[in-house]
Amino acid sequence: MPGALLPTSWWNFGPYGPWVHRDTLYKKFGSENFSVVPFLVGAPALYTSNLEVVRQVIGTEHRPGHPFQKSPLVNRPLGKWGQNIVAALGGETWKKHRRVVGPAFNNKLYEKVWDESIATYRQMEDAEGWGQGTDPDAKRVVDLPSVQEISTKDMYSHNVRSQIALLVIARCGFGFSFDWNAPPVGSNGEMSVQEALRVLADSFVVGLIAPNWHLAPGVYQRSFDIEDLTIVLNSFSRLREAFASFSGFMTREIMQRTTEVRAAGDAEDRVDAFTMLVKANEQMKGGGKLKLDSQEVIGNVFMMLFAGHETTAHTLSATLSLLALHQDAQDEISQQIAEVVGYERDPKFEDYDKLDKVLNAFLESLRMFPAAHVVIRDTIEDTVLQLPSPVGQEEPSSMALPIHKGTSIVIDMIGLRTFALPLITLPFGETESQLAHTEYNPRYFPNPTSFKPSRWAGVNPNPGSGDGAPASDPEPEPENAFTAFGIGSRSCLGRKFATTEAVAVLTMLLRDWRVEPALLVGETKEGWRERVLGSPVLGLTLGVRQADVSN
Numbered sequence: 001m002p003g004a005l006l007p008t009s010w011w012n013f014g015p016y017g018p019w020v021h022r023d024t025l026y027k028k029f030g031s032e033n034f035s036v037v038p039f040l041v042g043a044p045a046l047y048t049s050n051l052e053v054v055r056q057v058i059g060t061e062h063r064p065g066h067p068f069q070k071s072p073l074v075n076r077p078l079g080k081w082g083q084n085i086v087a088a089l090g091g092e093t094w095k096k097h098r099r100v101v102g103p104a105f106n107n108k109l110y111e112k113v114w115d116e117s118i119a120t121y122r123q124m125e126d127a128e129g130w131g132q133g134t135d136p137d138a139k140r141v142v143d144l145p146s147v148q149e150i151s152t153k154d155m156y157s158h159n160v161r162s163q164i165a166l167l168v169i170a171r172c173g174f175g176f177s178f179d180w181n182a183p184p185v186g187s188n189g190e191m192s193v194q195e196a197l198r199v200l201a202d203s204f205v206v207g208l209i210a211p212n213w214h215l216a217p218g219v220y221q222r223s224f225d226i227e228d229l230t231i232v233l234n235s236f237s238r239l240r241e242a243f244a245s246f247s248g249f250m251t252r253e254i255m256q257r258t259t260e261v262r263a264a265g266d267a268e269d270r271v272d273a274f275t276m277l278v279k280a281n282e283q284m285k286g287g288g289k290l291k292l293d294s295q296e297v298i299g300n301v302f303m304m305l306f307a308g309h310e311t312t313a314h315t316l317s318a319t320l321s322l323l324a325l326h327q328d329a330q331d332e333i334s335q336q337i338a339e340v341v342g343y344e345r346d347p348k349f350e351d352y353d354k355l356d357k358v359l360n361a362f363l364e365s366l367r368m369f370p371a372a373h374v375v376i377r378d379t380i381e382d383t384v385l386q387l388p389s390p391v392g393q394e395e396p397s398s399m400a401l402p403i404h405k406g407t408s409i410v411i412d413m414i415g416l417r418t419f420a421l422p423l424i425t426l427p428f429g430e431t432e433s434q435l436a437h438t439e440y441n442p443r444y445f446p447n448p449t450s451f452k453p454s455r456w457a458g459v460n461p462n463p464g465s466g467d468g469a470p471a472s473d474p475e476p477e478p479e480n481a482f483t484a485f486g487i488g489s490r491s492c493l494g495r496k497f498a499t500t501e502a503v504a505v506l507t508m509l510l511r512d513w514r515v516e517p518a519l520l521v522g523e524t525k526e527g528w529r530e531r532v533l534g535s536p537v538l539g540l541t542l543g544v545r546q547a548d549v550s551n
């Protein structure tokens, strides 16, 4: 943790290492795998960007005796709000959560995600005064000082607006009817539930590192005078208020929905993930040991906020930024939207499969800016990994590498799929053949540094059952598989949730608007690209910097 606060260098690799050194990292070691050995504290780590090694580490995690599992150091804090599917280290605990949470991710939910994404977009359009394309009073140009405002949040602003991704997760994940412009304080003068959810989403990292006593009711009243505290303590205080408000609300909601589900049984028609989770839990056969208790239900619902909000929002911002730079790709997408949907009606969920160019742009942006930039596992017993030879060296075809218990395995998602984005280190205007001599991973993709949505044509980002839930013993992924949602049994449960929301929002936006970079005075497009895409924000997830665009 202290290392994360210091600048990245060869002596302090830290969380930014894979991004900062992405052009040279694997070239330096002549391999897609290398070790980082700590001088002071911490476990030695093997970093990998090789799909074959990744398959050995996370491809078959659900099988008994698998030598790798989620790391307690990384995952225990995620269970702070209640044990849940993401925080569970593995084994029976994870299976118990997966059995209850998995069924909530089905086509009914995705249909709701689609409809709510469109409704939220329309609300934003009204609230922001954009007007619709055919409206004579519609604005012709809208400057968005930060495209994140419509998709995610500005962590440092105290006056942030509700955003698409947060509202969609609140409506579809939790079943709340939140509004784009809802006031932060309720009629009783207390923080509204919507505001509480936003504060919790904004302060997720602070919430994770804050000690548990911090969240105990009354602690600030006992220890300090809130008025005199610094802004940091104020934000802690707001977080505590938000946590208290939200937990109380959730506990009441669980009781109410359990009552409703018991009364209505299969006839219960609410299809948000929260209600479906409560329903699956109620219908769970096999008695109490297979059921989740109410704290675990809260933990899982809360985890959706973390897993499903910032990741999708960051990728939406990256997609709009990359499309602003690639007008040709944007033209192709607009043309497909015009052909499939036209201008007379709103897009429907049934259009999703036909809007593959929209989806491919989102996937390509996620490849270049993988929101979940590292996936970490612990070695729980001594084992051996087979490392394939570096590209171009055919003999020997693989090497056995002993891995000792306690070693961390860090899957570098940036290296796995992009290896090197030449955005910082290479001058612009370089040709593809020049790029071919720079470092990137040629094993999987030709020209990995180029934004090419078409590389995903025909690739299914939702392998497995087809409804977003991966099969329990999935087939090994092909070399050109889409891996930014993880692979294997613990891969992303919300992948179809994310792609459905993204396709709906992008279709609405790109049908009516052309997105262009909003350049600063004297700035070139290359300068904008460097400023916005060259040094992304890395927190729990990875995203592009403040992207200012014009629609």
Ligand code: HEM
Pocket (backbone or CB within 6 Å): 058, 085, 086, 098, 173, 304, 307, 308, 309, 311, 312, 315, 366, 370, 371, 372, 375, 376, 484, 485, 486, 489, 490, 491, 492, 493, 494, 495, 497, 498
């Ligand atoms: C662009 C958006 C997203 C990305 C890039 C993403 C990425 C990932 C990745 C890489 C994992 C595997 C982590 C690991 O193996 O340690 C994961 C797991 C998970 N994600 Fe996502 N995710 C996204 C959106 C969502 C959404 C929208 C939801 C829910 C609403 C969600 C729910 C989950 C859950 C529940 C898991 C844990 C699955 C398990 O352990 O069985 N994700 N995600």
